[in-house]
Amino acid sequence: MKVWIVTIGEPVPVEEQSRDILQRAGQLACFLAEHGHDVMWWTSTFDHFRKKHLFDKDTEIRPSEHLRIRLLRGTGYRRNISYARIRDQRIIAAKFAKQASADKEQPDVIVASLPVIELCEESVKYGKNRKVPVVLDMHDMWPDICVDTMPAPVRPIVRLLLSPMFAQTRRACAEATAIIGMTDAFVDWGLSRAGRSKGYLDRSFPFGKSLYHQNLDQVRTAEEFWDSQAIYADSNEFIICFFGAIGYHFDLESPIQAVRILENEGHKIRLVICGTGDRLEHYKSVAKDVKSVVFPGWMNAAQINVLMKRSSLGLDPMPDRYDFLASINNKALEYMSAGLPVVSCPKAGVLYDVLKEHQCGMSYDYGDTCGLASILRDLMLDPDKRKMLSENSAQLFQSKFTAESVYGEMMAYLSEVVDKPKKSL
Numbered sequence: 001m002k003v004w005i006v007t008i009g010e011p012v013p014v015e016e017q018s019r020d021i022l023q024r025a026g027q028l029a030c031f032l033a034e035h036g037h038d039v040m041w042w043t044s045t046f047d048h049f050r051k052k053h054l055f056d057k058d059t060e061i062r063p064s065e066h067l068r069i070r071l072l073r074g075t076g077y078r079r080n081i082s083y084a085r086i087r088d089q090r091i092i093a094a095k096f097a098k099q100a101s102a103d104k105e106q107p108d109v110i111v112a113s114l115p116v117i118e119l120c121e122e123s124v125k126y127g128k129n130r131k132v133p134v135v136l137d138m139h140d141m142w143p144d145i146c147v148d149t150m151p152a153p154v155r156p157i158v159r160l161l162l163s164p165m166f167a168q169t170r171r172a173c174a175e176a177t178a179i180i181g182m183t184d185a186f187v188d189w190g191l192s193r194a195g196r197s198k199g200y201l202d203r204s205f206p207f208g209k210s211l212y213h214q215n216l217d218q219v220r221t222a223e224e225f226w227d228s229q230a231i232y233a234d235s236n237e238f239i240i241c242f243f244g245a246i247g248y249h250f251d252l253e254s255p256i257q258a259v260r261i262l263e264n265e266g267h268k269i270r271l272v273i274c275g276t277g278d279r280l281e282h283y284k285s286v287a288k289d290v291k292s293v294v295f296p297g298w299m300n301a302a303q304i305n306v307l308m309k310r311s312s313l314g315l316d317p318m319p320d321r322y323d324f325l326a327s328i329n330n331k332a333l334e335y336m337s338a339g340l341p342v343v344s345c346p347k348a349g350v351l352y353d354v355l356k357e358h359q360c361g362m363s364y365d366y367g368d369t370c371g372l373a374s375i376l377r378d379l380m381l382d383p384d385k386r387k388m389l390s391e392n393s394a395q396l397f398q399s400k401f402t403a404e405s406v407y408g409e410m411m412a413y414l415s416e417v418v419d420k421p422k423k424s425l
Contacts, residue, residue, distance in 0.1 A: 001037045001418055002105065005029050006112040006123050007137075008044040008092060012071065013063055014054055021301050023330055024139070024182075024207055025113060031407035032414075033067035040107065042100070042119075044092050045073040049245060050276065050298060052076075058095065072096060079278060080247060081146055086165075093118030100126050108418045110134045114190070115142040117165050120172040128175060133417050135201075136173060138181035138190040141323040143169065148321070149248070169193050178202055178417060183350050185326035201417060208406025209333045209397075212305040222302035226310060229296055233310050237268045238380045241311040241340075243304055244331055246277035249324075251317045251345070251367060256287045258373040263292045267380060271315075272307060274299045308338035312386060313361075313379065316344040316351070320366040325349030333401050336360065339394035341386060343375060360393035 007025035022030065029041045045055040053076060060070045074091040077084035096119055112123035114136050127134035143165040150158050159166075173179060173194035178201035181187040187204050191197065223233070231239065240259075244250060252273060259271045271293045273283065280295065287293040299307070308314070314335030318324040328351050335342050342361035344351055345368070355361035362379075364371040379386050 001032075001109065001414060002107045003032055003037055003039050003414060004100075004107040004110045004123075005039060005041045006096065006110060006119050007041070007139075008046070008089070008116055008119070009048040010043070011047075011049070012041075012043055012054065012069060014061060014069075014071075021304070022210075024137070025111075027208060027210060027403050028111070028407050028410060029067060029069075030064075031403060032411055033064050035411060036066060037411070038105075039067045040103075040105075041067070041069045042096055043069060043071055044088075045071040046076045046088065048080075051078060058099075070099070072099075080245075081149060089116045089118050092116070093122050097122040097126070106130055107132055109414050111137055111414070113137045113139045114169070114172070115140055117142055117168045117172065120176075121168045124172050124175045127177070133177035133420075134175075135178045135180055135414070135417060136176040136190060138179065138186040141186075141189055141326075145321070145323055170195070180205060180413075182207055183326055183328065185350065189326070201413075201420070203413065205406055205410050205413070206328060206401055207330050207333055208401055208403040209330070209337050210403040211337060212301060214305075215302070218300075218302040219306060222300075222306040225303055226306055229294065231270065231272060231294075231307065231310055235270075235310070237270045238376070239307075239311040240269070240271045240313055240315050240343075240376070241274070241307050241335075242272065242315040242317075243274045243299065243334065246273065246275045246280045246283060248279060249319055251319060252279075252283050253286055254345075254367055254369045254372055255315055255317060256283065256290060256293055257369040258376060259292050260290045261369070261373045262376060262380075263290060265377075267377070269376070269380070270294065272296065272311070274304070274307070304334070305338065308335065308340055311338075311340060313343050313389075314338075314340040316342055318345060318349075318351070320346040320348070327351065328354060332361075333397065336393045336397035336401065339390050339397075341379070341389035341393055343372070343379075345372075354396075358392055358396045360389055360396050362389070 005025050010023045010025050011021045029039045033039045045053045062068050072092050072095045074088035077088050110123050112120045114120045124134050143162045147155050147159045173190050179190035184204045262269050269292050273295050276298050316331050332342050344363045346366040347363045352363045362375050
């Protein structure tokens with residue numbers, strides 16, 4: 001197959017160790033290429049997580065024989081929800097439309113991620129004109145969340161301003177060949193925007209993750225880094241790790257306050273919050289008198305994996321919002337891949353149900369500092385329970401969320417999408 005993947009906002013394998021932090025589009029692109037399919041991944045030069053450009057101009061790289069990555073340069077942005085981001089996305093979409101139409105190598109199928117809405121619409125237009133099937137992969141519920149994250153009094157105004165984006169979403173979903181997503185709830189959301197019932201090709205595929213490919217030199221460097229931070233392999237501290245964008249989505253204040261309670265009780269505990277973002281300085285201020293909370297910054301793949309090996313659990317403090325309730329995010333899978341129990345919030349949604357059913361983690365109500373402190377205290381004092389949760393977490397990952405399993409199913413699915421029009425002739 002010749003497959004185009006149209007996704008921006010994910011890590012791109014252009015820097016050392018970046019292959020090990022790839023997300024859905026990158027994992028799928030590499031998996032397909034490794035199995036002999038020719039893949040073009042259309043993405044952006046802009047690193048969404050570190051807010052910097054990887055290249056100064058439109059660039060194409062070829063990491064392997066069957067994988068090409070075309071990076072389009074936009075303006076970039078400093079805030080995730082902002083007009084600057086919308087402008088950046090429009091520029092990228094316009095460049096994609098122009099370059100795609102000029103590309104002589106027509107794909108057999110296109111997989112476009114929503115967001116970005118503009119790229120989804122351009123992908124559908126291209127597919128319609130060239131009779132190429134287009135699969136939309138629901139990653140986030142845009143532009144709905146752009147409205148719902150705003151203060152209630154201004155939401156009607158924001159919805160009105162974003163009405164063209166709502167119309168674009170409806171058009172793209174309605175004209176796509178199929179809708180997929182990480183959970184059934186995300187597929188249903190996409191179908192509701194399309195205004196149709198579920199069809200044969202509308203399916204859910206969870207996120208998948210490859211296990212970390214160890215490089216001994218990188219691991220040693222990472223071990224030395226964590227030793228310098230007094231996060232030791234043989235420590236008797238109870239270490240909690242968090243990796244991700246430190247913005248407005250994840251509630252890190254409740255964990256900081258919970259650790260404050262346990263620190264005051266005399267427990268040896270450490271909360272390691274890794275990442276950068278709009279709210280980093282705010283949370284540093286909240287934690288300024290809590291010695292057990294550290295902010296080491298953005299971490300590479302080796303540092304993430306060494307820290308997880310030294311940790312007792314992974315923290316996934318999601319907001320009590322419909323799009324998060326419908327998801328099992330990459331963060332949870334990252335922890336499960338290392339056999340860490342997952343402590344999440346809120347006590348509702350798909351992830352909560354999975355953790356409860358498979359006994360591989362625990363959950364607390366959103367903003368419930370005392371409830372979280374109670375969970376952490378319980379796990380500190382009960383190593384047998386912690387071991388049971390850890391073993392179940394590793395087992396669940398191996399049975400449902402490995403890249404080989406998830407992307408193997410997606411590869412077979414895309415072949416089915418490509419073959420379906422042929423069978424109907």
